[in-house]
Structure formats: structure tokens, C-alpha cells
Amino acid sequence: MYNDKTLVCRDCGNEFTFTASEQEFFAEKGFTNEPQRCKACRDAKKGSRSGGSGNRQMFEAVCSACGKVCKVPFEPHNDRPVYCSDCFRK
Secondary structure, eight states: OOOOEEEEOTTTOOEEEEOHHHHHHHHHHTOOSOOOSOHHHHHHHHHHHTTSSSOSOOEEEEOTTTOOEEEESSOOOTTSOOOOHHHHHO
């Protein structure tokens, strides 16, 4: 139903792919606009919003679902599960 699209980032001007799975995700969430920035520019913009570029303290944890080591932006506690980004999305 969806096909990969090549878009141009409004910040850096580089082309990036808006994949079919990303389009499906956008549709499921009810988003009507296509992304305007590539992943690198989106990440940079997110970093600037949080008050610094990468100054957030990250903590190492083990995913409760798959056992993979990951980094999370909060201090994990043993009484609560922690998930890597892939398992969290599921």
C-alpha cells in the first residue's frame, strides 16, 4: 500500500527516505504531514530543545524483553522493567 519516498530535508537540503513502514506508522498515529527533516536534523533539533546538545545523562540498562544492553535517559530501578527502543516500540 505504501512505497518508499525520497524527501528533501528543509534544514540541510539532503535527500532522505520516508520508508513505507514510517508512512504506515504516521497513518496509524493520525499524522497527516510528511516529515520535513532528515533523522540527523531531527535529532539535532530534539537536542537543542532539551537545553543542550547531548548533555543528557544516559544510564546503561538491560532490556527486560530481549536482554540487549541499552542506554536510557533515566536511572533504572530493579522494581520496574526497562526496554530497549526496539522492544519499547512494540
